[in-house]
Amino acid sequence: MIPVLPDTAPFSPEQRAWLNGFFAGMLGMAAGNGAAATSAPAPEDDGELPWHDPVLELPQRLELSKGKPLRLKLMSAMGQLDCGQCGYLCKSYAQSIAEGAEKDVGKCVPGGKQTTKALKRLLEEEPAGTAALAHEAPTAVLPDFPPGPSRDRPARARLIVSYPLTKGDRDTRAVSVATAGLGLEHEPGDSLGIWAGNDPQVVELILSILKTKGNKAVMLEGATWTAREALTSRVSLREPTAELFALMADHAKLEFEAQRLALLAEDDERAPSYGIRDVFDTLVKFRSARPPVGAFIQSLSRMQPRLYSIASSAKRYPGEIHLTVGVVRYDEGGRGYLGLGSGYFAEHLSPGRPVPVFLQKSHGFRLPTNAATPIVMVGPGTGIAPFRAFLQEREAAGATGRNWLFFGAQHEATDFLYRDEMEAWRDKGLLTRLSTAFSRDQSQKIYVQHRMAEQAAELWQWLKDGAYFYVCGDAKHMAADVEHALVSVATTQGGLDAAGAKAWLAGLAKEGRYLRDVY
Structure with missing residues (x-):
């Protein structure tokens, strides 16, 4: 019998799962050195995973996984980005849910509500931890939990500066944070995770609407927080959940509000049609529904970190990390809305203030080990971020490989990010080719x-x-x-037919020469 950490142990669910897997592995190795005890069968080879492509729509991915074990069906419902915001990769998150080790099915940020609903539906059809899993040989593929800062134990960096890179209506910012001595050793291609706080003004408005003091104690995931703390840093105030609508329906004093809330609880994707964009909108729209603050907080989805590609090389900027942040800001229905992570840097932080951060290592999005190898980089908009780090790294290392950057934006005069740097690198020869596409500077739109x-x-x-x-x-x-353009290049220049061009591209990916960091 393999012991597990008790639920009362002072670890997060991810830490507990990782440690249990670690101890299980240690005991398994010990048993292997003695008499053959009960041993798990070898893990099955999953073969090709055709749904592991973020370009495919969710229904297509689910169709491709039909007839597969539960863990693979669950995987097909994920966002397929392996971004790490959930603390796992897509495959290990799915397996942990299938084994019953992970209870939270709302962690996939790229997949959003669609993924959460699909996971719940799949688990209703085939519950986690059932006998159906016995033949699948669970291998406890759990989240990496290296020493030092992590998703659940972030470091406290400090904001150095946040300033606009653009000159027009769009607000894209260069952000720098001080990281010296925090153990955030990074390489080009890595990302920085940010735990952004909710807008303090919105938090205070919600407390006022619920007629609750900010220091009121509430329980959340086995820990005690003040209501203000929970609303600021533990739960998401973005998209309202079906659980919130159901709770408010139970507490609505007006019958027509209770009926409408009950309908939204059954189909929460209808919320925007009622002018509901976030949790605050929900409270404003349904004024007779005022649940207790503890139950209200419990009904909200948990806050998830935001990941940003690192836009600097540690060789060029030791002790600090640069990010390229596109600010999400829009008005609708007479109210202004601001992105969580981008708004955090644009509106709620001043230089010197602490920023909770952790490092998300890249899964293969790396420079070639041979410094003489040429590279082609396609990064429109904020997608330029990792390539700025690539070029700084190659310059600092004296790499001889040629470098070609394709960059795109709407307008050259206002949206050409890091223009001075890029043109200086082109003029000195570090950038062998700089190809730009500004879509709105002529009558016909031109893209990369x-x-x-x-x-x-x-x-x-x-x-x-x-x-x-x-x-x-x-x-x-x-x-x-x-x-599609790359496949077309292979057909027009390489003489390949469509099938041959796709096979060539698949081969390029298997060689590790076709790499994507997409979101």
């Missing part, structure tokens, strides 16, 4: 994939010369369009 098509012959030659090809940015549209 169009520049790839225009320079297809040279691009194909770089790839024949062994170049690595990197993409960073939007998964659904930009990355898919770039992939």
Whole structure:
């Protein structure tokens, strides 16, 4: 019998799961040195995972996983980015849920509500921890939990500066945080996780609406917090949950509000049609529904960290980390809305203030080990961030490999991020090629994939010369369009048919030469 840590042990669920897996592994090795005791069968080879592609829509991914074990069905419902915001990779998060070690199915930030609903539906059809799992040989693939700062034990960096890189209506910022002595050793391609706090003004408004003092004690996940602490840093005030609608329906004093809330509890995706964008909107819209603050907080989804690609090299900027942050800001229905992470840097932090951070290591999005290898980088908008780090690293290391950057934005005059740096690198030869696409500067929109098509012959030659090809940015549209353009280059320049071009690209990915950091 393998002992496990008691639920009362002072560890988060992720820490407890990792430690239990560690001890189980140690005991398994010890048993292997003595008489053959009860041993688990070897883990099955899952083979190809065709749904592990963020370009595919959720229904397509679920269809591809039909007939597979529960853990793989659950995996197909994830966002497929392996971004680490949940504290796992897609596959290990799914397996931990399937084994019953992870109870929270709302951690997949890229997948959002769609993923949460799909996971709940799959678990209703085949509950976690059932006998159906017995033949699957669970291998306790649990989240990496290295020493030093982590998702659940963030370090306290300090904001150095946050200033606009853009000049027009769009607000994209260069953010620098001081990290000396925090154990955040990073490489180009890594990301920085940020635990942003909710808007303090919104928190105070919610407390006022619920007629609750901020220092009132509430329970959340076995710990005691003040209501203000929980609303500021433990729960999400973004999209309201079905659980919140159901709770408010139970406490609504007006019948028509109770009925509408009950309908939203059954289908929370209808909320925007009622002018409801977040939790605060819900309270304003349904004025007769005022649940107790403890139950209210329990009904909200848990806060998740925001990840940002690191935009600097430790060789160039030791003791600090740079980020490129696009601020999400819009008005609707007479109210202004601000992105959680981006708004945190744009509105709620001043230089010198602490920032809870952790390092998210890249899963393969790395520079070639051979410094002479050429690289092609496609990074429109904030997707330029890791490539700024790549170029700083190559410059500091004296790498001889050629570098080609495709950058895109709306307007050259206002949206060309890091323009002075990029043009200086081009002029000195570090950037062999700098290809730009500014979509709104002419009547016909031009994007990075169009520049790839225009320079297809040279691009194909770089790839024949062994170049690595990197993409960073939007998964659904930009990355898919770039992939189609790359396949087109292989057909027009390489003489391959459509099937051959796709097979060539798959081979490039298997070689580790086609790498994507998409979101």
